[in-house]
Amino acid sequence: MDFSNLLVIVVGSILINNFVLARFLGICPYIGVSKKLDSAIGMGMAVIFVMTIASMASWIIYYYLLHPETNIWGGYDLTFLRTIAFILVIASLVQFVEMVIQKTAPALYNSLGIFLPLITTNCAVLGVAVLNIDENYTFIESIVNGIAAGVGFTLALVLMAGIRERLELANIPKALQGVPIAFIMAGLMAIAFLGFSGLKVG
Amino acid sequence: MSDVRKEFTKGLIKDNPVLRLALGLCPALAVSATVFDALGMGISVIFVLTMSNLIVSLMRKAVPPKIRIPIFIVVIATFVTIVEMVMAAYQPGLYQSLGIFVPLIVVNCVILARSEAFASKNSPFISIIDALGMGVGFTFALTMIATVREILGNGTWLGFTVAPSDFQPVLLMMLAPGAFITMGLILAWFNWMDDQKEKHLKATFMLDEKEAK
Numbered sequence: 001m002d003f004s005n006l007l008v009i010v011v012g013s014i015l016i017n018n019f020v021l022a023r024f025l026g027i028c029p030y031i032g033v034s035k036k037l038d039s040a041i042g043m044g045m046a047v048i049f050v051m052t053i054a055s056m057a058s059w060i061i062y063y064y065l066l067h068p069e070t071n072i073w074g075g076y077d078l079t080f081l082r083t084i085a086f087i088l089v090i091a092s093l094v095q096f097v098e099m100v101i102q103k104t105a106p107a108l109y110n111s112l113g114i115f116l117p118l119i120t121t122n123c124a125v126l127g128v129a130v131l132n133i134d135e136n137y138t139f140i141e142s143i144v145n146g147i148a149a150g151v152g153f154t155l156a157l158v159l160m161a162g163i164r165e166r167l168e169l170a171n172i173p174k175a176l177q178g179v180p181i182a183f184i185m186a187g188l189m190a191i192a193f194l195g196f197s198g199l200k201v202g
Numbered sequence: 203m204s205d206v207r208k209e210f211t212k213g214l215i216k217d218n219p220v221l222r223l224a225l226g227l228c229p230a231l232a233v234s235a236t237v238f239d240a241l242g243m244g245i246s247v248i249f250v251l252t253m254s255n256l257i258v259s260l261m262r263k264a265v266p267p268k269i270r271i272p273i274f275i276v277v278i279a280t281f282v283t284i285v286e287m288v289m290a291a292y293q294p295g296l297y298q299s300l301g302i303f304v305p306l307i308v309v310n311c312v313i314l315a316r317s318e319a320f321a322s323k324n325s326p327f328i329s330i331i332d333a334l335g336m337g338v339g340f341t342f343a344l345t346m347i348a349t350v351r352e353i354l355g356n357g358t359w360l361g362f363t364v365a366p367s368d369f370q371p372v373l374l375m376m377l378a379p380g381a382f383i384t385m386g387l388i389l390a391w392f393n394w395m396d397d398q399k400e401k402h403l404k405a406t407f408m409l410d411e412k413e414a415k
Contacts, residue, residue: 022378023302024232028311031227080287083305084279091272123228123309130305175394176386179224183386190379 006144009137013148015196019124020156021189026124030157031182033115040161044154046115048147050094051128055146057093058086058129059139086129094119124153159189206331213335219312220343221392226312229303230344231381237360240348242296243303244341246289248334250281251313255321255333262322274317275308282307312340350384351375 019025026047033043063070066085068077098116101109119125128149132142163185172181219225226247233243257277258265265273286304289297297304307313316336321329352358355375357365365371374380 024228024378024381025306027227027231028224031224080283083283083286083308084276086305087275087279087308088272091275123306126309127302127306130302134302173390175390175397177393180386180390180393183382183389187379187382187386190377190382191374194377194379 006141009141009145010148011199013145014152014155015193016199018152018156018193018196019127019149020153021186021193023127025127026122026153029118029122030153030160030186031179033118034157034160034164034182037158037161037165039115040157041154042111043115043118044150044157045111046119047122047124047153048150050090050097050116050119051125051146051150051153052143053097053146054090054093054125054129055132055142056139057089059132059137059142061085061089062133082130082133086126090125090129124149156189160185206328209328209331210335213332213337213339214342215339217336218339218343219315219336220340221389223312223315225315226310226340227385228306229310230340230347231378231385233300233303234344234347234351234381234384235355235376236299236352237345237348239296239299240344241341241360242289242293243300244337244344246285246304246307247310247312247340248337250278250285250307251316251337251340252330252333253281254278254313254317255329256326258317258321259324259326259329265322270322271314271318274314274322278313278317279308312336347381347384347388350388351380355380 013019017023020027020030029043029047034040062079062082062085065071065073066078066081068075068079071078094116098109101116128146131149132145135145137145160182164182167181167185176184213219215222217223220227220230229243229247233239254274254277258274261273261277282305285307286297289300289304316333320332324332349359352360353364354372357363357369357371372380375384
């Protein structure tokens, strides 16, 4: 097991290729749920959780059911079903997780529950599943990438929520209020995150 | 006929999916670095949107309401897979530069939103018109962002050089921050136009009232 490899994935997904600010994945919740710090943290936690299990499930589905060399059908190339299989797996997984949490941990459900349905159509979750396959990650690498991508998303979301809570008090021109100023803020944050692209790991 | 025109034109400006309803923001930011990519993405979305609206509308009486969302997603994913395979075969360059955003058309909220809000309640013909209008509106928004970014960031438009030869391209516009800032400014511009229109309406209204007195 090569740990430096995992470190490269972690730093890469959180800072260098941040899912929101460099890869443009999950913009809708990033703009939609970043008005309050509390809900931003809740959403972030839910995304980390779902991304981790989605990475696991999609990796298993891809290599055991779809990939021609490793699947259990023995040689049928079903990789063209990737998009359909992944979105179905993620949608049912989110539903399943929601039911399990509701039954076993009502307190957690109350804080995460409302965010879970939103995550199905969060392109960051499908994005991380597809990226894991495109980058030929192993099972462990996929899980680590899933966690790191979720943490990167949460980082961007929480930073944004903190700034937007302050923005409420600021005097902004009428046309820029709300979503437009959030985008410009995101642009400035993306400039800051560009600084990380000089980072060399491994 | 006026109905058809209304359903088509509402997607262009009034209910533009990206600029008004804030749907499908991820592809609007990610593939708007060049006009060519934006048009490629736009055409793919028009195709998927039209076909999925047609199928969803045809099935609307047979689909049980409780499981409609998964059914819509499977229909959409089928057409996205078709687009993926066709694009990989005939436009490999475009397929490379759009990358992960081709499979991600599945989770483009514009498409699911139109299936849910329009096609599942309306006849096939009018659903196609709605899809075409929304698709063209989406393409229009993407092309607009891409035009700003490509001209400022590269000095070209659709690959043709448009800037004077001593123009120093703003590299930032081609990178991620450029997308966010362009998007923010365009949204602000739309808000400002709304504001002006409202002010204008108010002014004429008050004038009418004065005359009536």
